[in-house]
Amino acid sequence: MFKAILVNKDDQGYRTELAQVDEASLPEGEVRVKVSYSTLNYKDGLAITGKGPVVRSFPMVPGIDFAGEVMESSSPDFKVGDMVLLNGWGVGEGHWGGLAQQARVKADWLIPLPKGFTPKQALAIGTAGYTAMLCVMALQKHGLKPSDGEVLVTGAAGGVGSFAITLLSKLGFTVVASTGRLEEADYLRKLGVAEVIDRAILSAPGKPLAKERWAAVVDSVGSHTLANACAQTKSDGAVAACGLAQGMDFPSSVAPFILRGITLYGINSVTVPRAKRIAAYEQLASLVDLQTLEAISHEISLEESIKYASELMAGNVRGRVIVDVNR
Numbered sequence: 001m002f003k004a005i006l007v008n009k010d011d012q013g014y015r016t017e018l019a020q021v022d023e024a025s026l027p028e029g030e031v032r033v034k035v036s037y038s039t040l041n042y043k044d045g046l047a048i049t050g051k052g053p054v055v056r057s058f059p060m061v062p063g064i065d066f067a068g069e070v071m072e073s074s075s076p077d078f079k080v081g082d083m084v085l086l087n088g089w090g091v092g093e094g095h096w097g098g099l100a101q102q103a104r105v106k107a108d109w110l111i112p113l114p115k116g117f118t119p120k121q122a123l124a125i126g127t128a129g130y131t132a133m134l135c136v137m138a139l140q141k142h143g144l145k146p147s148d149g150e151v152l153v154t155g156a157a158g159g160v161g162s163f164a165i166t167l168l169s170k171l172g173f174t175v176v177a178s179t180g181r182l183e184e185a186d187y188l189r190k191l192g193v194a195e196v197i198d199r200a201i202l203s204a205p206g207k208p209l210a211k212e213r214w215a216a217v218v219d220s221v222g223s224h225t226l227a228n229a230c231a232q233t234k235s236d237g238a239v240a241a242c243g244l245a246q247g248m249d250f251p252s253s254v255a256p257f258i259l260r261g262i263t264l265y266g267i268n269s270v271t272v273p274r275a276k277r278i279a280a281y282e283q284l285a286s287l288v289d290l291q292t293l294e295a296i297s298h299e300i301s302l303e304e305s306i307k308y309a310s311e312l313m314a315g316n317v318r319g320r321v322i323v324d325v326n327r
Helices: 042-049 119-142 159-170 182-191 223-231 255-259 274-287 290-296 304-313
Strands: 002-010 013-021 031-040 065-073 083-087 102-105 151-153 175-179 195-198 214-219 233-241 263-266 297-301 320-324
Touching: 002 042, 013 304, 031 042, 031 083, 031 119, 031 304, 042 304, 065 102, 065 119, 083 119, 119 159, 119 214, 119 233, 119 263, 119 274, 119 290, 119 320, 151 159, 159 175, 159 182, 159 214, 159 274, 159 290, 175 182, 182 195, 182 290, 214 223, 223 233, 223 255, 290 297, 297 304, 304 320
Parallel strands: 151 175, 151 214, 175 195, 214 233, 233 263, 297 320
Antiparallel strands: 002 013, 031 065, 031 102, 031 320, 065 083
């Protein structure tokens, strides 16, 4: 038996609880892992609270990230005792995830624990930091240089936003942060932003084209915010979109794309091939220092993740939440 956060939906309604689960209930997979740490992401908040239809089967163990030690493996890629990391692949949605003391998954979904990181440090980065790195890699591929101008980061106080600011600042870019939590301005400036703006400037319906300002954008918000960010992006600029905190809609027009030639990169962190995942973590290892990880993240227990999920959905959680599943 092991402890897990379990989400159920039946005649009694939608509910989430800390439960004792039999090892025999674990789903199929080539590798069984003793989980050390998981995290709390936006998708996990949706799954735990039921505020979004992300869970595709019940009962479900949420947790789209985890790191831990291989307990059992039928795959030649991993052996007992190996330290491994998982981000995405639909765990916590269609396959039991990491908010538990054990997990069983497909070997293809795992990568070796990245060099230079402990399990806790790797989870302080987690899907949020890894997604932010994929956004930055898209902008690098586009050819963006610090001399091109300001880079806007929306949802700045969240996990993706915090890491995007850290990475872009470390690479020499001038970063402007958009947030609905202006009380976090000091935190954002410590991460490296040059200016903090109120998200209200971007979150209302806007014009198809607006005054050019941003050389590039990292957006985790979607909806009107993404549309306005595109409308304000400079000619031949780039926007990396990876989230939908404001909404899944995109109320824009073709104007920024055909009149200014901007590029909109969609960032899918869920099913990225192993080689690209490893490359992203190699860059993260060179750009993120341990002091920054401590500033961006804080740790909670497995049971506390239920309460924190509601806080996350209310927009009251800053940065990254690491879950020690064994306390």
